[in-house]
Amino acid sequence: MSYLYGGQQQTINPQNVAMAEQELEMVTDTFQRIVxxxxxxxxxxxxxxxxxxKGESVCIDRCAAKFFKVNEKVGAALAQKSQ
Amino acid sequence: MSYLYGGQQQTINPQNVAMAEQELEMVTDTFQRIVxxxxxxxxxxxxxxxxxxKGESVCIDRCAAKFFKVNEKVGAALAQKSQ
Amino acid sequence: MSYLYGGQQQTINPQNVAMAEQELEMVTDTFQRIVxxxxxxxxxxxxxxxxxxKGESVCIDRCAAKFFKVNEKVGAALAQKSQ
Amino acid sequence: MDFSTFNDAERAHIQRLIEQKQMRDFMKFYTGLVERCFNDCVNDFTSKALTTKEETCVLRCTEKFIKYNERISLRFGELNQELMQQQAATAAQQQPGANP
Amino acid sequence: MDFSTFNDAERAHIQRLIEQKQMRDFMKFYTGLVERCFNDCVNDFTSKALTTKEETCVLRCTEKFIKYNERISLRFGELNQELMQQQAATAAQQQPGANP
Amino acid sequence: MDFSTFNDAERAHIQRLIEQKQMRDFMKFYTGLVERCFNDCVNDFTSKALTTKEETCVLRCTEKFIKYNERISLRFGELNQELMQQQAATAAQQQPGANP
Incomplete structure (x- = not known):
């Protein structure tokens, strides 16, 4: 959508934008899966x-925390495999 | 994708396009969920x-109608909350 | 993202790109559904x-093959309907 | 949605988006249909060939899903139109002077 | 993510992407909520009207899902922040000279 | 798909699309794996710590899913290639003069 930037002098590095987009998508995707x-x-x-x-509220808090822990374990296991 | 419009004089307002895109996506997403x-x-x-x-056909018609009604109820409830 | 191509002489035919994108998406989507x-x-x-x-491995091989066969049958049935 | 305030370039662009979306929607319809009929019909993994029973099931499933899709698309279109008319009526009522 | 090396044009572009994503996320939240409450609450197709029981269920489901979403968003934000601090600490430790 | 009629700019653009898609696919693979192993292995919410049993399950699930993914990717590649050869053969047959 370069027409957005007609008046700007700075050039956009598409790799920077792609990296940010990727990161944004990763966070949103993870959030949706936790939900x-x-x-x-x-x-x-x-x-x-x-x-x-009360029971539901406590369950939500623990469930979110446990999801993050699983995320971490899986990430570590994948990193180890790819060495 | 501004290279599409090289020869055109009119400028595209990206907000108009984004709005239309959003609306299109909302309709498609709702349709897919009904299906x-x-x-x-x-x-x-x-x-x-x-x-x-016959039974399946009647069920489909009622199911679609009821989904729209739930959509309406949920929309009204959300609008009320955000006041 | 036309700013990527500032220095290039060749023009990109957006229809070619859209076709390739579509094909790529179709393969990825099918793969994800098989998985x-x-x-x-x-x-x-x-x-x-x-x-x-062993049992799981053999099952995977047969499952993938059968998915492709179902894909073919469904494609042929759709093609026949649309004649 | 009211496109009357859009210029031609915008309308052409949106038209192109709609066409791309339709191609993508058809693709999703196709791959979704394959997945659905595979999941509902294929459960025997003692061989890599489709059994006659599975094949019959897949063909019926395909036929049924096409008809299902036609019917629900029709209903969806009608209900969507009704909704838009309702919304237009509500908007007109809220215009100053429209409600005596 | 560290945006400090990005120029203003890039930051403005990314800001716009985030806003578009938020609109899309709200839309998904809305259509997902409708689907969930429909699936959990509506099971009677002897008529096309919602029964009182179904309507009550849909309203409770909506209310509950909004509260659910608020709570889990809060927790997600906290856990994400913790994670980023941990990662920053690990990265600082791995810098030459940071670990005596 | 036959890219021979595409010019270099188009091929470069498509190459970039493929790379972006691969990054996105890897991301989906990762988040999907986490969700799957979480859903299959974690069912105790009396505390926010993972039990030893859950942790073992998550590690096995990860290991198994990686192997599963490798095997099914291999099969998918082979079956896709077969399919494309079949389609090419059918297309050649339908060319005028190809079928004596």
Missing amino acids: DSCYKKCIPTQYLDGELN | DSCYKKCIPTQYLDGELN | DSCYKKCIPTQYLDGELN
């Missing part, structure tokens, strides 16, 4: 009311 | 034949 | 060990 996984693990689908009760 | 949801609700996966029988 | 489907069909989720055993 889906922890909903399945922590929220019963009867919907007896619209509140998050 | 997946109503298939699960209305079509048994034994495939005794290749026709849509 | 998901055959994992569900062939890999039990108890993870008694980290190896692929």
Whole structure:
């Protein structure tokens, strides 16, 4: 979309932009997967009311923390394999 | 992709294009979710034949209508929350 | 992203690029669906060990081959319908 | 969506986006159909050939999903149109002077 | 990610990408919420009207999912920040001379 | 796909698209692997620490999925090649004069 930058003197390095885009996508993708996984693990689908009760709230916190830990373990295992 | 428009005099307002793109994506995304949801609700996966029988057809019509109603309810609830 | 091509004399035909992009996306999308489907069909989720055993390996090979055959059948059926 | 305030270049660009989207949507329809019929019909991995039963199932599944898709597309179009008319009516009511 | 080596044009471009992504993310949040509450709450197709029970369920589901989303977004932000600090600390340690 | 009619600029552009796609595919592979092993292995939310059992499961799941992915990629490549050769043969047959 270079027409956006008609008046600018600075040139955009497409590699910098691609790197930032990649990183952004990675964070969003991970977030979306946490949202889906922890909903399945922590929220019963009867919907007896619209509140998050204590048990659900605690489950969400732990679920997010555990997802990050799994992320870390998998990352370390992949890094080791690729050595 | 500005190289497409080399010969044109009119300038494209990227915000207009982005708005249209967003709207297009919203409609497509909603359609895809209706297709997946109503298939699960209305079509048994034994495939005794290749026709849509009467029961399935009626179920599809009602399912689509109900999905739109849920869409409306959710939209209204979100609008109220954000006031 | 026309700023990439400032120094080039050749013009890019956006239709050629779009065609190649489409084809690339089709192959990637199909691959992703095979990965998901055959994992569900062939890999039990108890993870008694980290190896692929003989049964799993044979299942993967057959599953991939069968997916391609289904792809072919569906393609032929669609082509016939659209005549 | 109201395109009347868009200029020709914008409309041409959006038209092109819509065409690209349609090609991508057809592709997703096709690969999604293959995945669905594979998952619902193929469960025997004692050989790499499709059994007659699996093949029959795949053909019925394809036929049914095409018909399903036609019907739900039709309904979706109608319901979407209704919704847009409702929204236009609501917008007109909220215009100054439109509601006596 | 460290943006300090980026020039203004790049930062402005990336800012615009982030805004577009946020709009798309909100849209996905909305359509995903509708799909989830529809799938969990609507199971009666003897009529095209929502039953009172279904409507109540949809409203609770919406309310709950909004709260769920707020909470998990908060946790995600915290955990992400922690992770980035850890990574920064590890990177600093690996610099020559940083570890006596 | 036959790229022989493409000019160098087009080929360079497409090459860049392929590289970007590969980076995105690797990212999806990674986040998908994390989600899969999390869902299959983690079910105890009485604490925020991973149990030993969960950790073992995650490591096996990772190892297995990597091997799974290698094997299925290999098969996919072979089957795709076969398919393209078949299509080329069919296309050649349909050329005028190719079928005596």
